[in-house]
Amino acid sequence: MLRELTLLVAEPQAEALSDALLDLGALAVTVEDAQADTEHEAPLYGEPGMEPAQHAWPESRLHLLIAPGMDPQQLIAGAAEQCALPPPAVTALRSVEDADWVRLTQAQFPPTQVGARLWIVPTWHEPPDATALNIRIDPGVAFGTGTHPTTRLCLAWLEEQLAARARVLDYGCGSGILAIAAARLGAAQVHGVDIDEQAVRAAQHNSAANGVDPQSARYTASADLAPLDTPGGRFDVVLANILANPLKLLAPALLARVAPGGSLVLAGLLNRQAEELIALYRSIDEAVELSVWREMDGWSCLAGQRRSG
DSSP, X not given: OEEEEEEEEEHHHHHHHHHHHHHTTOSEEEEEETTTTSTTOOOOOOOTTSOOSOSSOSEEEEEEEEOTTOOHHHHHHHHHHHTTOOOOOEEEEEEEOOOOHHHHHHHTSOOEEOSSSEEEEOTTSOOSOTTSEEEEOOOOSSSOOSOSHHHHHHHHHHHHHOOTTOEEEEETOTTSHHHHHHHHTTOSEEEEEESOHHHHHHHHHHHHHTTOOTTTEEEEEOSOSTTOOOGXXXXXXXXXXXXXXXXXXXXXXXXXXXXXXXXXXXXXXXXXXXXXXHHHHHHHXXXXXXXXXXXXXXXXXXXXXXXXX
């Protein structure tokens, strides 16, 4: 029977220890924020114009899967010695039934209905409704499978509010799911931007797999909004589904991209963060008045329109 161990480590140790554990025989290692789902949860985003400065959290949990018969203490001690670090303590140890991990992973991502006619369907499933607008996308290296409340809120906004032939900017596009949905829902032009080149490649692949015309949907790896060459530099819809702190840092740039009469849609923030974000954006540009469009499972989606005058 396989075993799963959990280690609590500081940020400077996480990446090196993960590599060493894999080198010494761990079957898999995953890293997560030790403060996840608390008010101290910390996003791993770089400042605008910069790559993320760190690749783990101030306190990280390492979950490692090891084969039967492997000595966990010997494995941890060997990895720590390889990294010239004191061995971290094991905070949890449990047995894991061997299983068809591919099938189990796929079972965690069933088709998801977002609205009246929009479904997110992994490629290993048949669409439940062949007549619906089905977006085929698999979990992978880029964020965005359609299952998280923030993504579902943005998808619902697009289905209900997106005007035909709109020009859309998706900042922090991840897998491209929102850009693809916008294009499939009738947007004339979609531009996805992400700081991660791997995410951009995933978005381009997913976009092509969903039959989106590459001339109408483009993706750029950049932390800077300035290079976008949309006429006038503004869009009918500006979407940003990231997290509260990046939304604060990017407020001036995102606001500057909203065309007169256009909409700004922000997600990735908790309900308790909504009023602070609304006040910040109002203080920068009073012509865009944000409000809570909808809430889901503790998360909020803000939306507002730029006055035309």
